Amino acid sequence: MGGYRILPASDKAAGVSWKMTSDDESSKTDYYDILLDARNNAIRSLEKALVTLSSGAIILSITFLHEIAPHPEQLYWMIISWSLLFSSLLLMLLVFILGVYACEKGMKGKDTKCFTYLLQFLEWASMFLFILGSVFFAIFAAVNLPK
Numbered sequence: 001m002g003g004y005r006i007l008p009a010s011d012k013a014a015g016v017s018w019k020m021t022s023d024d025e026s027s028k029t030d031y032y033d034i035l036l037d038a039r040n041n042a043i044r045s046l047e048k049a050l051v052t053l054s055s056g057a058i059i060l061s062i063t064f065l066h067e068i069a070p071h072p073e074q075l076y077w078m079i080i081s082w083s084l085l086f087s088s089l090l091l092m093l094l095v096f097i098l099g100v101y102a103c104e105k106g107m108k109g110k111d112t113k114c115f116t117y118l119l120q121f122l123e124w125a126s127m128f129l130f131i132l133g134s135v136f137f138a139i140f141a142a143v144n145l146p147k
Contacts, residue, residue: 047092047123054089054130058082061137069144077140084133091126095119 061081065072072078102115 043123046127047095050123050126050130051089051092054085054092054126054133057130057134057137058085058089061085061140064141064144068146069141072140072144074140074143077136077143081133081136081140084129084136088126088129088133091122091129095122095126098122 061078065078098115098119102112102119105115106112
């Protein structure tokens with residue numbers, strides 16, 4: 001009966017690196033499936049985090065505007081921030097929809113490589129827009145904090 005084991009290749013104080021040893025070829029496939037599943041879970045977590053963070057940043061900025069800076073100066077920083085955060089949110093929603101569509105095409109045996117590249121691009125774009133939106137919100141907050 002074949003199997004796989006993950007053994008420490010070294011256990012330096014800074015960290016542990018891992019290597020796989022296997023008894024047969026099928027265990028390499030099992031190990032690949034485990035890594036693929038872990039990768040997919042990480043991507044899902046990132047997507048959910050971006051949606052949550054973008055939504056939370058929008059709500060936080062509205063609260064900031066209402067409670068801390070009811071008569072803001074340089075409101076254009078906030079408008080830019082909201083535009084970027086909403087765009088980030090919309091891109092992630094598009095990723096969810098296209099991801100489902102790509103899975104359906106894949107289940108029908110059709111090529112989904114173009115979807116893979118498109119989804120990766122949209123995820124990176126969403127992350128970039130979120131970061132920019134956060135920076136513009138930080139500028140707005142710095143300008144409008146009570147002195």
